[in-house]
Amino acid sequence: MDTISPDDAAPPRPAAPLHATLTSALEEARFEAQVSPGADDSALDLTVYSSKAPWQETTPEAASAWLAENGLAAEVSLNDGYCIVITLYTARAVEKFIAVALDPWMRAHTTATQLADVLDAHGLTFDVDVSAHFIEVALADANLHSAVKVAALLSAPGIADGLNVHRPRGVRRLADRVRWLLTGVVGSEVDITADPGCAHVQEHLTLRATIDQARRLTQRLLHAPHSG
Incomplete structure (x- = not known):
């Protein structure tokens, strides 16, 4: 019976191909942030401006703690404008960030729009x-x-x-x-x-x-x- 060694396991999918997916999710959630290529071409940098960020304080420590609590492998830094920058290295990290941080807002705004439309009608x-x-x-x-x-x-x-x-x-x-x-x-x-x-x-x-x-x-x- 053949076995698969760790060296034979498929490498994690990189984050970079999900640039458009993350950008679209941010827009749908009305979450103000900017997505840009990371220093590592396979990564994505997410610069957060929104007050909708789920960590309580706008510090790298608070953001890092939130990421760890939610099982998100990422790095956190501050840019020159003292904004939180999250570096996402894998597609899995991007998908999980969308699911945990953005999906609730996406669902809320979609529902609010539908309710507003019917009230207006x-x-x-x-x-x-x-x-x-x-x-x-x-x-x-x-x-x-x-x-x-x-x-x-x-x-x-x-x-x-x-x-x-x-x-x-x-x-x-x-x-x-x-x-x-x-x-x-x-x-x-x-x-x-x-x-x-x-x-x-x-x-x-x-x-x-x-x-x-x-x-x-x-x-x-x-x-x-x-x-x-």
């Missing part, structure tokens, strides 16, 4: 904010019309009945009703905060959903009938 007024693990949707307009319309699209057209949404108590009670509704729709508790506004700020409800919750909500709204 229904003529709602909203703002969307994205983090790696949550999507926030602020529904703010006169009489909380957009929040009420979301409920109507989810088969609860009378959700604001009996409430004075121009008063703080009415806004808070509407938030409670929307929370119960959305929790039933997505299958887990959704965080809703109420802001009754003031003379210069419109009253609004803010939905804070996990990425999976936002995806389920998007699917429900995609299949909701359009109404005026």
Whole structure:
């Protein structure tokens, strides 16, 4: 029976051929960084500018610790502008960096875009904010019309009945009703905060959903009938 010695094992694939793949993933994740060839032609240097970097402090030590914790074989240095530079030597390291550092942001932004598109298609007024693990949707307009319309699209057209949404108590009670509704729709508790506004700020409800919750909500709204 033939055996394979370590000398016969295939060498690791170099990082350099994945230059375009890494660049595309950074763009999709909206992660500000620059990819360039390393001093070793087979390596890639990743200069990080983004605040989305998963290490807590912008130091080589923090970045190195994060890489080690995630099993990424790479070297870390500071350039002349005191930016973190990660040198990735193998394709496996590039793929793992994308999977661990960028995939959560890629998925979050894709989900947020899909949710924003369906909300826009229904003529709602909203703002969307994205983090790696949550999507926030602020529904703010006169009489909380957009929040009420979301409920109507989810088969609860009378959700604001009996409430004075121009008063703080009415806004808070509407938030409670929307929370119960959305929790039933997505299958887990959704965080809703109420802001009754003031003379210069419109009253609004803010939905804070996990990425999976936002995806389920998007699917429900995609299949909701359009109404005026």
